[in-house]
Amino acid sequence: xxxxSKDFWRxxxxxxxxxxxxxxxxxxxxxxxxxxxxxxxxxxxxxxxxRFQLPSASHILGTDEFGRDILSRILYGGRLSFLIGLGSMxxxxxxxxxxxxxxxxxxxxxDAFIMRIMDMLLAIPQLVLAIAIAAALGGGxxxxxxxxxxxxxxxxxxxxxxxxxxxxxxxYIEAAQTTGAGLGRLLLVHILPNCLGPLIVxxxxxxxxSILSAASLSFIGVGIAPPTPEWGAMLSTGRAYIRxxxxxxxxxxxxxxxxxxxxxxxxxxxxxxxxxxxxRA
Numbered sequence: 001x002x003x004x005s006k007d008f009w010r011x012x013x014x015x016x017x018x019x020x021x022x023x024x025x026x027x028x029x030x031x032x033x034x035x036x037x038x039x040x041x042x043x044x045x046x047x048x049x050x051r052f053q054l055p056s057a058s059h060i061l062g063t064d065e066f067g068r069d070i071l072s073r074i075l076y077g078g079r080l081s082f083l084i085g086l087g088s089m090x091x092x093x094x095x096x097x098x099x100x101x102x103x104x105x106x107x108x109x110x111d112a113f114i115m116r117i118m119d120m121l122l123a124i125p126q127l128v129l130a131i132a133i134a135a136a137l138g139g140g141x142x143x144x145x146x147x148x149x150x151x152x153x154x155x156x157x158x159x160x161x162x163x164x165x166x167x168x169x170x171x172y173i174e175a176a177q178t179t180g181a182g183l184g185r186l187l188l189v190h191i192l193p194n195c196l197g198p199l200i201v202x203x204x205x206x207x208x209x210s211i212l213s214a215a216s217l218s219f220i221g222v223g224i225a226p227p228t229p230e231w232g233a234m235l236s237t238g239r240a241y242i243r244x245x246x247x248x249x250x251x252x253x254x255x256x257x258x259x260x261x262x263x264x265x266x267x268x269x270x271x272x273x274x275x276x277x278x279x280r281a
Contacts, residue, residue: 021264
């Protein structure tokens with residue numbers, strides 16, 4: 001296990017863009033965690049006399065229509081965006097892994113039943129499905145996480161099923177079965193660890209998709225409600241003033257773009273490290 005980790009890290013470091021993405025993502029998360037230290041303003045502090053200020057020494061990224069500091073709102077909003085992204089990924093990863101493992105291991109009617117449900121979910125565009133679920137459940141962090149998780153579920157289930165179908169044919173699985181290993185031990189000890197590579201790649205990319213989906217939900221008004229800061233909601237509010245005060249949309253949009261970029265190149269690097277044959281020349 002230690003040797004495998006060293007091999008993975010050695011391959012990963014060869015992808016300079018992925019290392020840059022990891023560093024950028026780490027810096028963004030650190031800045032969001034240190035939001036109370038990095039800015040003297042609260043995300044809801046209003047000063048109407050300072051509304052629509054351009055970036056300056058007192059407000060590095062300027063202020064919005066209520067005089068609230070944009071840097072503070074982006075940093076606190078980043079906490080929420082990353083929380084939703086990670087939370088949605090964890091929920092869909094656990095549920096998708098469980099369903100995919102059952103479908104791939106047992107096959108037959110159970111496999112067909114689970115996969116047809118996944119096909120039904122895949123028939124609806126992921127963002128449209130998330131919008132429908134969020135609109136039905138209402139706003140709030142928990143409902144947004146649930147909506148994004150359900151819309152992301154089929155991808156994890158299909159990847160896990162395909163991995164289980166491949167791994168369970170290996171000789172060491174047959175050997176474990178002949179020694180009397182139970183279903184739980186087969187899945188948790190012998191099959192799941194050998195299916196982690198594709199799942200980790202999907203999970204890394206899935207965080208970025210979840211952040212973008214959550215921002216889209218807030219942008220159209222079915223996600224996080226104001227005054228709670230969220231990048232998509234900030235974009236939605238700022239578009240009304242984009243002609244005269246473009247910084248209201250520029251900085252939240254840049255935060256979304258940088259986080260998605262970092263997660264995507266990180267996911268590519270992890271994929272290449274797990275499968276060296278896919279490395280770019």
